Amino acid sequence: MTLGILSCLVLFSFWSIANAEEPKTSLPSLALSPEHRPTHHAFQNDKSAPAAVQRFAEQQAVTLSTNNAEANWKNADLDFYPLGPGTHSWMVQAAFEGKPIGYMIITATEQGQMMLSEYGQGEQSPYNYELLGQALNQQHVELEALLAGGGELHLGYALPLLAYWKVEQPNHPALYIDATNGDVLPPQLLNLLEADSKQVSASQTHLSPAPSGSVDPLHLRPVFNPDDNLLWITSKPVAADRVQDVIQHVEIQEIVFSADDRNVIYGGPLPVSGYQLWHTEQEEESILYVALGGKTSIQRFVPLSTLQQDGQFYILKP
Structure with a gap:
């Protein structure tokens, strides 16, 4: 960039x-x-x-x-x-x-x-x-x-x-x-x-074939507005190696994704409103798609790896 x-x-x-x-x-x-x-x-x-x-x-x-x-x-x-x-x-x-x-x-x-x-x-x-x-x-x-x-x-x-x-x-x-x-x-x-x-060029004539796979059932969370409680701004972000476990933890109800100075690109900060696990025959590890938004913006499922390149996750504590 x-x-x-x-x-x-x-x-x-x-x-x-x-x-x-x-x-x-x-x-x-x-x-x-x-x-x-x-x-x-x-x-x-x-x-x-x-x-x-x-x-x-x-x-x-x-x-x-x-x-x-x-x-x-x-x-x-x-x-x-x-x-x-x-x-x-x-x-x-x-x-x-x-x-x-x-x-x-x-x-x-x-x-x-x-x-x-x-x-x-x-x-x-x-x-x-x-x-x-x-x-x-x-x-x-x-x-x-x-x-x-x-x-x-x-x-x-x-x-x-x-x-x-x-x-x-x-x-x-x-x-x-x-x-x-x-x-x-x-x-x-x-x-x-x-x-x-x-300036970016990609070949549209020699694109890689799609791997076959499966998905787990959808897991949805209650939707909320991060602006209603801004205490998450002062809390520490979830450690990168714990994010997937936190997102999949049923007892943690409210999680915020924020890309800080890149929030304009993400439309954030946004609530984490669910997730879905993808599995492919070629990959040993599953791919976690995280659901963002859903209250006042559409809900979008995005790879966790994409989000972790630019942002952090915060647990909104009562």
């Missing part, structure tokens, strides 16, 4: 803590008319995803179904949406009999390997049009007028975990909106992230 990006992260760290997990219920809902609602035609799908990406997504869907057959992941219809800049990630929306059942975000690494960067269960997913409309209304931008007047919407994704909308308005600076909670993001940071992402 460039020095400029790090500088911006430090500059906006206080901003991110102040805005994380803020309720959005007071914002008005925006009903889009059918002719202006973004559809599959607004964002390319299926044909834009390489065959290897589609096979990888299909395998992950089969894996997700191994302990959750009622969700119908195995029989789901999968729609693919490229996430810019650089198109190294794809949003995969899963539906069964026309009803959303979950989502996945798949990323191609520089080494040509694919990884499941995150996923979600149920009807919630990033890039929700209603949440986008609410955020734009707060900025006094009408989505119908924006689209009718030549404006454009782009789905963006910046590693490790920033899903966002890029809203381009004629004769106005672009707006960047967090796709998971509706927060307006600092444009200076996003400009740097996009420039940095465009």
Whole structure:
């Protein structure tokens, strides 16, 4: 990551803590008319995803179904949406009999390997049009007028975990909106992230095959808002070698994930709201996906290894 990006992260760290997990219920809902609602035609799908990406997504869907057959992941219809800049990630929306059942975000690494960067269960997913409309209304931008007047919407994704909308308005600076909670993001940071992402190249023709595997049942925790009790800020973070045990400990009810000066990228600080263990034939150790959010932002399952690169976990004591 460039020095400029790090500088911006430090500059906006206080901003991110102040805005994380803020309720959005007071914002008005925006009903889009059918002719202006973004559809599959607004964002390319299926044909834009390489065959290897589609096979990888299909395998992950089969894996997700191994302990959750009622969700119908195995029989789901999968729609693919490229996430810019650089198109190294794809949003995969899963539906069964026309009803959303979950989502996945798949990323191609520089080494040509694919990884499941995150996923979600149920009807919630990033890039929700209603949440986008609410955020734009707060900025006094009408989505119908924006689209009718030549404006454009782009789905963006910046590693490790920033899903966002890029809203381009004629004769106005672009707006960047967090796709998971509706927060307006600092444009200076996003400009740097996009420039940095465009420099990364990944082969989309020689991607690694997907390993087969299985998952344990979902384990969910009560959802809370870290802003309601800020005592966790003064406590010591959980030691790295104890984090997985703590997350899986049934008696510990409230755990907070915070990436400190990188919270703006994670939409944090966020509550740990569950976990799910993944097993593959090639790996001796299981992979823990940690569920973050779920109260005022969508719930996202993310590899623990991703989170530990940037953040710490805190136990919220009564």
